[in-house]
Amino acid sequence: MTERAPECCLDLRGTPCPLNWVKTKLRLEEMEPGRRIEVIVDQGNPERNVPRSAKMEGHRIVHAISQNGAVRICIERAEESAP
Amino acid sequence: MERVYFDHAATTPTRPEVLQAMLPYYTEHWGNPSSLHLEGVAALEGVERARTHLATLLGADSDEIVFTGSGTEADNHALAGVAHALGDKGDHIITSAIEHHAIHDTVEHLGRVGVRATHLPVDEAGLVDPDAVRSAITDRTILVSVMHANNEMGTIEPIAEIGAVCRERGVLFHTDAVQTVGHVPIDVRRMNIDLLSLSAHKLYGPKGVGALFMRDGVTITSYVHGGGQESGRRASTENVAGIVGLGEAARLAGEEMEQETAHTSGLRDQIIGGILGAIPDVLLTGHPTQRLPNSASFCVAGIEGEALLLDLDQEGFAVSTGSACTSGVSEPSHVLLALGLPPDIARSSIRITVGRGNTAEEVDRLLEVFPRIVKRLRDMSAHRPALAERVPHD
Numbered sequence: 001m002t003e004r005a006p007e008c009c010l011d012l013r014g015t016p017c018p019l020n021w022v023k024t025k026l027r028l029e030e031m032e033p034g035r036r037i038e039v040i041v042d043q044g045n046p047e048r049n050v051p052r053s054a055k056m057e058g059h060r061i062v063h064a065i066s067q068n069g070a071v072r073i074c075i076e077r078a079e080e081s082a083p
Numbered sequence: 084m085e086r087v088y089f090d091h092a093a094t095t096p097t098r099p100e101v102l103q104a105m106l107p108y109y110t111e112h113w114g115n116p117s118s119l120h121l122e123g124v125a126a127l128e129g130v131e132r133a134r135t136h137l138a139t140l141l142g143a144d145s146d147e148i149v150f151t152g153s154g155t156e157a158d159n160h161a162l163a164g165v166a167h168a169l170g171d172k173g174d175h176i177i178t179s180a181i182e183h184h185a186i187h188d189t190v191e192h193l194g195r196v197g198v199r200a201t202h203l204p205v206d207e208a209g210l211v212d213p214d215a216v217r218s219a220i221t222d223r224t225i226l227v228s229v230m231h232a233n234n235e236m237g238t239i240e241p242i243a244e245i246g247a248v249c250r251e252r253g254v255l256f257h258t259d260a261v262q263t264v265g266h267v268p269i270d271v272r273r274m275n276i277d278l279l280s281l282s283a284h285k286l287y288g289p290k291g292v293g294a295l296f297m298r299d300g301v302t303i304t305s306y307v308h309g310g311g312q313e314s315g316r317r318a319s320t321e322n323v324a325g326i327v328g329l330g331e332a333a334r335l336a337g338e339e340m341e342q343e344t345a346h347t348s349g350l351r352d353q354i355i356g357g358i359l360g361a362i363p364d365v366l367l368t369g370h371p372t373q374r375l376p377n378s379a380s381f382c383v384a385g386i387e388g389e390a391l392l393l394d395l396d397q398e399g400f401a402v403s404t405g406s407a408c409t410s411g412v413s414e415p416s417h418v419l420l421a422l423g424l425p426p427d428i429a430r431s432s433i434r435i436t437v438g439r440g441n442t443a444e445e446v447d448r449l450l451e452v453f454p455r456i457v458k459r460l461r462d463m464s465a466h467r468p469a470l471a472e473r474v475p476h477d
């Protein structure tokens with residue numbers, strides 16, 4: 001299962017929408033399809049918007065875990081390159 | 084007549100690949116990067132991708148890049164930003180005698196609000212001595228600003244050594260790298276750089292866009308106040324297409340630097356060898372080897388640089404005398420005077436800066452007409468100094 005572990009972690013606490021999503025997207029673009037990234041975002045709008053944008057571009061949300069006022073979101077890169 | 088452009092230190096042509104990358108940001112993704120909707124996000128994506136490309140070229144983190152309206156603005160921002168932010172810590176800036184006007188005049192302006200400046204001299208090759216920087220630092224010093232390479236005579240300064248001195252003494256170090264970014268390798272970490280200015284149009288990007296690298300942890304006062312763009316560090320709606328162009332130019336430069344340097348330095352050396360070999364009483368200005376790969380600059384004793392420029396222009400060659408910003412003014416350049424050259428010799432300067440599009444055949448053609456024009460101009464002027472006796476030697 002090691003290949004399924006998140007490839008990198010991006011700490012986006014304090015980074016507003018939609019910059020948090022754009023930074024996530026640029027990182028996803030550098031990754032192979034099927035690989036995973038974990039991003040940490042603030043609760044509230046970021047916690048809703050980042051997964052929503054990721055899904056809109058075909059990526060899969062593996063999980064989202066609330067922790068100490070922030071949310072860890074694990075995203076799996078889409079098989080097809082993002083539109 | 085076919086034109087030959089030999090003035091790449093003044094500006095470079097926008098690369099077609101760069102223009103192609105920019106166009107969609109005028110035609111499709113013209114949204115405001117601060118908007119939350121899809122149109123905004125598409126524009127923001129362009130800006131952020133460019134930030135990543137530029138950061139990679141400098142060995143920086145993308146959060147350390149602030150886009151500006153030009154290299155000049157980045158210089159102004161760095162100097163005024165430090166002076167304001169650290170005003171209670173000190174009031175002394177160290178710079179060099181050969182800086183571009185964007186630094187030189189900003190330092191002078193800050194003098195009116197109480198900032199004192201030390202202008203370090205250079206040797207006859209145009210080098211700043213890192214030990215002189217060390218000696219000039221006092222407990223009131225808040226910033227050292229020394230350019231990476233000089234735009235008029237091409238000398239590359241020992242900025243890694245200067246950076247190390249500044250880091251050791253706990254003083255911020257800024258470098259104007261407008262002439263080097265994309266042409267000479269830069270690693271902001273290894274070179275201990277805190278602040279660095281650059282400009283897109285010197286690396287085959289568009290005019291009117293630049294950037295300031297600000298090391299993580301360095302907080303300086305904003306220069307343009309207003310909205311919260313660039314994480315609050317530079318207000319105003321982003322020049323999205325321009326920034327995208329800068330990013331693409333940086334990406335291409337990083338990929339092709341080695342190849343391009345081999346090409347341009349070959350042409351540069353062909354020019355230097357050809358001119359020094361064919362014409363008596365010509366002086367190569369700047370350092371013989373530690374110089375920009377694209378820059379050949381000379382003083383041609385006995386003639387006005389501007390007359391030579393205009394005659395070359397008529398023959399189809401675009402060159403420069405001194406800095407593009409100072410040409411048109413008949414005052415000898417402060418840079419050439421700082422090398423210890425007499426004013427009349429300094430007025431005889433000519434700068435030939437090559438680029439990726441130039442060829443050896445173009446240089447051959449220049450080397451054919453150049454000596455002929457110099458001879459005609461010298462024949463017209465009665466006065467002909469013996470250069471060797473009049474310029475400083477080591």
Ligand SMILES: Cc1ncc(COP(=O)(O)O)c(C=O)c1O
Pocket residue numbers: 092093153154155156158183185230232233234259261262281282283291292293407408
């Ligand atoms: C060394 C140096 N600094 C600053 C600048 C100014 O850059 P910009 O034209 O982007 O304002 C130039 C360009 O002439 C330059 O050569």
